[in-house]
Amino acid sequence: xxxxxxxxxVVSTEKQQVKYDFDQATESYYIGESDGVTxxxxxxxxxWAIGQVPSGGYVVALSLNAVLQQFSTKHQQHPASLxxxxxxxxxxxxxxxxxxxxxxxxKGFVVVKAALRQPKVFNExxxxxxxxxxxxxxxxxxxxxxxxxxxxxxxxxxGLTLSKGETGVAPVPPSMASMELTKMEFMEEYVDLYxxxxxxxxxxxxxxxxxxxxxxxxxxYVFKDGRLTDFKxxxxxxxxxxxxxxxxxxxxxxxxxYWMPTLQLEVQFKMIPKNTQNVIATFKVPHIVNNRFDLxxxxxxxxxxxxxxxxxxxxxVPWERNVGTxxxxxx
Numbered sequence: 001x002x003x004x005x006x007x008x009x010v011v012s013t014e015k016q017q018v019k020y021d022f023d024q025a026t027e028s029y030y031i032g033e034s035d036g037v038t039x040x041x042x043x044x045x046x047x048w049a050i051g052q053v054p055s056g057g058y059v060v061a062l063s064l065n066a067v068l069q070q071f072s073t074k075h076q077q078h079p080a081s082l083x084x085x086x087x088x089x090x091x092x093x094x095x096x097x098x099x100x101x102x103x104x105x106x107k108g109f110v111v112v113k114a115a116l117r118q119p120k121v122f123n124e125x126x127x128x129x130x131x132x133x134x135x136x137x138x139x140x141x142x143x144x145x146x147x148x149x150x151x152x153x154x155x156x157x158x159g160l161t162l163s164k165g166e167t168g169v170a171p172v173p174p175s176m177a178s179m180e181l182t183k184m185e186f187m188e189e190y191v192d193l194y195x196x197x198x199x200x201x202x203x204x205x206x207x208x209x210x211x212x213x214x215x216x217x218x219x220x221y222v223f224k225d226g227r228l229t230d231f232k233x234x235x236x237x238x239x240x241x242x243x244x245x246x247x248x249x250x251x252x253x254x255x256x257x258y259w260m261p262t263l264q265l266e267v268q269f270k271m272i273p274k275n276t277q278n279v280i281a282t283f284k285v286p287h288i289v290n291n292r293f294d295l296x297x298x299x300x301x302x303x304x305x306x307x308x309x310x311x312x313x314x315x316x317v318p319w320e321r322n323v324g325t326x327x328x329x330x331x
Contacts, residue, residue: 020227021190022048022236025058026065028097032133038099040066041130044118046092050186051319054090056262057239063114063147065232066097076110076151079231083266084147093122094129095144096136102148110151117141154272163270163306171282171296173304174218182242194220195242201249213247215285222278229276229301231269237279237299238267238310244285244295245316257319263292264313270306278302291316 019027028042048058064082071077096117103111119126120142130136165172179194196218202211221237223229229237243260245253283297295312 020223020225022061022223022227022233026061026232028062028066028069028095030069031096031130031136034133036101038070039133039136040069040097040099041136042066042095042097043129044090044092044095048187048190051259053259053261054092055187055236055239056084056086056265057236059086059090059116059145060084060147060235060239060265060267061232062095063097063116063145064149064235067099067112067114067147067149067151068232070099070112071110071151074110074151075107076105076153078152078154078272079267079269080109080150080152080154081266081268082147082149082235083264084145084235085264086145086262088142088144090116090144091118091122093118093127096130096141107153107156112149112151114147114149115143116145116147117143154269164304171284171298173298173300173306174220174280174282176220176280179218179220187240190224191240192222192224193240199244199247201247201251209249209251213249215244215248217242217244217247217283219281219283220278221281226277229273229279229307231273234269234273234279234299234308235265235267237281238297238308239265239312241281241283241297244283245288245293258316259319260314260316262312262314266311267308268310269308273301273307276301276307279307280304288316 025045025048028040031039031041033039042062044054044062046054048055060082064079098115098117100113102113103109119140126140174196176194178196178198182193182195184191184193199214199216201209201213204210219241221240239262279299279301281297281299283295285293285295287294293314293316295314297310299307299310301307
């Protein structure tokens, strides 16, 4: 059945005082500061995972959440951009975010480095989240992701704006009229995902291709518990999609199951989300060379206002690399 519009649960004022699932899963807290580095601690929730590996967008949100907390009382409270590099698989368990300033400014752009670190070896002795800086031994931790985040104050930004397709080359916001609710293999208890399947190949009764597919996909998203989209959740949406490469069909991709991990994820934030219940997104893969591909995306609110753009660098690898039943990952 085609969904004309996306719906979301009405949440009472009393309900809003309770933390939502995504906020519980991304929670972290300040544990101290030393030599110009600020430290936040939390626990990775493996329920927000693709297979056995936490979702890349969810992992990015952990670092961004720590930075947003640090800047909550500063002039630059809004992220302008982030670029995250994935070094190793993130695992369920404790994490530390180390925030280091790279470019200070009183009123202009501020740039920081946020390193998400986890124990080198997980065991009963180090499964506890540090509550004080004295409990954190950096020599026993390894960096899993490294993010460069630029902070700004969007309330003070003015100037030329062309975000509705006026340039002639911007992607067109997709229409919910062509989307249907799609069953998710992972994280379905938290998110409703809508999908436009018109980019898939079309076949006749004999299995002959009538229309080839194209490496492009359109989605709509909503948190099932009624949570609104904010800056912290945008990287999560930016990394949640049925990979556009599958739209090319088995003639190109074969019939094997693949894992397509992200090596690098960039998000450029364009506006402050305001009462954003639903997010609409479009993603496409322009190129793939030796199983390494680039992916471009744009995310909009329910009124087709541009929230953010994103670019990924990803790999195509056997699914067994996700679940650990093949050779060790090169990530």
